[in-house]
Amino acid sequence: MLIYDLDFSELVEIVVAWGQPVFRAQQIWDGLYKNFWQSPDEFTNLPKVLREKLAAEIRFDIITPTLKLDSTDRQTRKTLFRLQDGRQIEAVLMRYDRRKTLCISTQVGCAMGCTFCATGQMGFTRHLSSGEIVAQVMYYARLLHDQQDVVTNIVLMGMGEPFHNYDNTMKAIDRLNAQDGYNFGARRFTVSTSGLVPAIRKFAAEKRQVNLAVSLHATENELRGSMMPINRKYDVEELIKACHEYVLATGRRITFEWALINGVNDTPEQAKKLAKLLHGLLCHVNAIPLNPTTGYEGKATTRERADIFKQVLEQNGIPCTIRIRRGIDIQAGCGQLASHTA
Ligand code: SAH
Numbered sequence: 001m002l003i004y005d006l007d008f009s010e011l012v013e014i015v016v017a018w019g020q021p022v023f024r025a026q027q028i029w030d031g032l033y034k035n036f037w038q039s040p041d042e043f044t045n046l047p048k049v050l051r052e053k054l055a056a057e058i059r060f061d062i063i064t065p066t067l068k069l070d071s072t073d074r075q076t077r078k079t080l081f082r083l084q085d086g087r088q089i090e091a092v093l094m095r096y097d098r099r100k101t102l103c104i105s106t107q108v109g110c111a112m113g114c115t116f117c118a119t120g121q122m123g124f125t126r127h128l129s130s131g132e133i134v135a136q137v138m139y140y141a142r143l144l145h146d147q148q149d150v151v152t153n154i155v156l157m158g159m160g161e162p163f164h165n166y167d168n169t170m171k172a173i174d175r176l177n178a179q180d181g182y183n184f185g186a187r188r189f190t191v192s193t194s195g196l197v198p199a200i201r202k203f204a205a206e207k208r209q210v211n212l213a214v215s216l217h218a219t220e221n222e223l224r225g226s227m228m229p230i231n232r233k234y235d236v237e238e239l240i241k242a243c244h245e246y247v248l249a250t251g252r253r254i255t256f257e258w259a260l261i262n263g264v265n266d267t268p269e270q271a272k273k274l275a276k277l278l279h280g281l282l283c284h285v286n287a288i289p290l291n292p293t294t295g296y297e298g299k300a301t302t303r304e305r306a307d308i309f310k311q312v313l314e315q316n317g318i319p320c321t322i323r324i325r326r327g328i329d330i331q332a333g334c335g336q337l338a339s340h341t342a
């Protein structure tokens with residue numbers, strides 16, 4: 001049993017089954033999510049017998065950092081973690097001005113097989129449990145807490161496809177969002193999907209306040225299908241239709257992710273087609289020059305081409321931000337570190 005896999009009600013049940021009063025569960029919960037304690041020894045407000053019971057019955061060492069890398073500008077910290085079964089995942093903290101954005105993983109590897117993605121190139125190993133997802137956040141929350149700082153945003157854009165591990169991902173978000181716990185605002189999460197249409201519909205129906213990002217990367221089925229196999233199951237038209245339904249159901253703006261690849265999807269014509277495709281949709285495009293990976297030939301676009309791409313989109317009514325690539329020197333791109341050390 002992993003401590004972060006437990007909801008408060010489950011923790012209460014366990015504590016009561018051990019013959020302890022309910023308020024002990026509240027103390028444990030506060031210790032975990034307000035003080036960021038990570039081992040039973042730290043719960044000095046509990047009776048020794050309860051601390052020992054916790055240590056014996058429940059696992060606290062869910063993820064173990066095995067490698068920590070800081071980018072040369074020290075704004076990006078990447079951590080590689082070992083799970084209980086020896087598998088590896090990674091999570092990255094990016095500091096932009098006052099923002100501290102944490103990028104976390106939802107699976108070991110990924111089944112979607114996007115050709116340009118280091119995680120996709122690894123293949124799929126397994127889903128993470130909700131507690132393994134929560135553990136990544138609590139690790140960094142503790143790290144920042146020790147520096148009198150806090151996580152401000154969480155993006156589920158590390159290894160894996162969150163909508164392929166839907167239930168555990170939502171459980172993790174709900175646990176982190178719990179008001180009497182970590183209380184991390186729903187609007188400060190962003191879930192990113194490669195376009196699993198039924199899951200987008202489900203997500204829309206749940207009307208969560210969590211932000212949605214959709215990885216698009218191409219407007220034409222032939223090109224998108226060659227980059228993202230999922231497109232052969234749910235094509236561009238179906239995907240955009242589901243995005244319209246999402247905006248209609250939630251009133252929330254969608255972010256489209258676009259990795260700019262030199263000569264592949266970064267021409268002004270492609271920007272025009274993209275603007276046309278997204279016309280009338282409450283959205284925003286996040287374009288990021290490709291992070292090159294060993295298993296894919298494509299190269300990053302140039303600054304000039306990226307600027308033109310953005311200009312064309314905006315002239316055609318679609319807001320666009322060009323994201324600077326961060327942490328390239330520490331292989332902070334999706335899945336890159338784990339694949340280099342596997
Ligand atoms: N599986 C989800 C979330 C994880 S990937 C998804 O695909 O949306 C997070 C983002 O990184 C996605 O937009 C993905 O397309 C992008 N990405 C993957 N490999 C990349 C690379 N080599 N360079 C730039 N972006 C990449």
Ligand code: SF4
Nearest residue numbers: 110112114117120194
């Ligand atoms: Fe999976 Fe996202 Fe990578 Fe595609 S881009 S292989 S969906 S992690």
